[in-house]
Amino acid sequence: MEKEGCNESAIAAFKYNLGVLVSGVSTMIPDSTIDPVDSLPDLASLDVAEDASLLASTLMLKLNGGLGTGMGLDRAKSLLEVSNGNTFLDLIAQQVASMKTAHGTDLAFMLMNSFSTSADTLAALAKYPDLGTGSDLEFVQNKAPKVTKSDLTPASWPAQPGHEWCPPGHGDL
Numbered sequence: 001m002e003k004e005g006c007n008e009s010a011i012a013a014f015k016y017n018l019g020v021l022v023s024g025v026s027t028m029i030p031d032s033t034i035d036p037v038d039s040l041p042d043l044a045s046l047d048v049a050e051d052a053s054l055l056a057s058t059l060m061l062k063l064n065g066g067l068g069t070g071m072g073l074d075r076a077k078s079l080l081e082v083s084n085g086n087t088f089l090d091l092i093a094q095q096v097a098s099m100k101t102a103h104g105t106d107l108a109f110m111l112m113n114s115f116s117t118s119a120d121t122l123a124a125l126a127k128y129p130d131l132g133t134g135s136d137l138e139f140v141q142n143k144a145p146k147v148t149k150s151d152l153t154p155a156s157w158p159a160q161p162g163h164e165w166c167p168p169g170h171g172d173l
Contacts, residue, residue: 065114114168
C-alpha cells in the first residue's frame with residue numbers, strides 16, 4: 001500500500017478491517033435489532049426560512065468514484081453525455097455556478113474521486129476554473145488491496161495488477 005501512495009490512515013484502516021475479517025467476528029446488523037421510523041414530519045408542515053447566508057459555510061460534495069463498468073464505460077459515469085453535448089459533470093458545474101450567482105456567495109464544491117476517475121474528471125473540469133483545481137476541487141478515495149478468500153493473503157494478478165485492488169467505495173466519507 002505504501003508503494004501505491006496510500007497514506008498512514010488508509011493503511012491503518014486496512015489493517016484494522018483485515019483484523020476484523022481474520023477474527024471471524026460478524027459485522028452484520030441483524031434485522032431484529034433495527035426499528036422502523038414511526039413517523040416523519042411533512043416538509044410542508046415545517047416552519048423553515050430560507051437563509052442563503054448558510055451557503056458560505058456549506059460544502060457541496062459529489063461522490064464521483066465509480067467507473068460505470070456495468071454500463072460499458074471505462075471512465076467516470078459523470079462524464080457520460082446526457083443533454084445537448086453536456087455531461088453529468090457539466091450540469092453539476094453549471095448548477096454550482098448558478099447557485100453562486102443566484103445567492104451571491106462562494107459556495108464550496110468538491111468531488112470525492114477515486115484512483116480510477118481523478119485524471120479524467122479533473123481534465124473535464126478544467127474548462128470551469130471557478131470551481132477550483134487540484135486539491136481545492138477533489139480528494140481521492142483510498143485504495144485497499146484485495147485478499148484471497150481461501151487464505152486471506154494478498155490477491156495477485158500479474159497480467160492486470162489493477163485488479164489486485166478493491167473497486168472504489170465510499171468508505172472515506
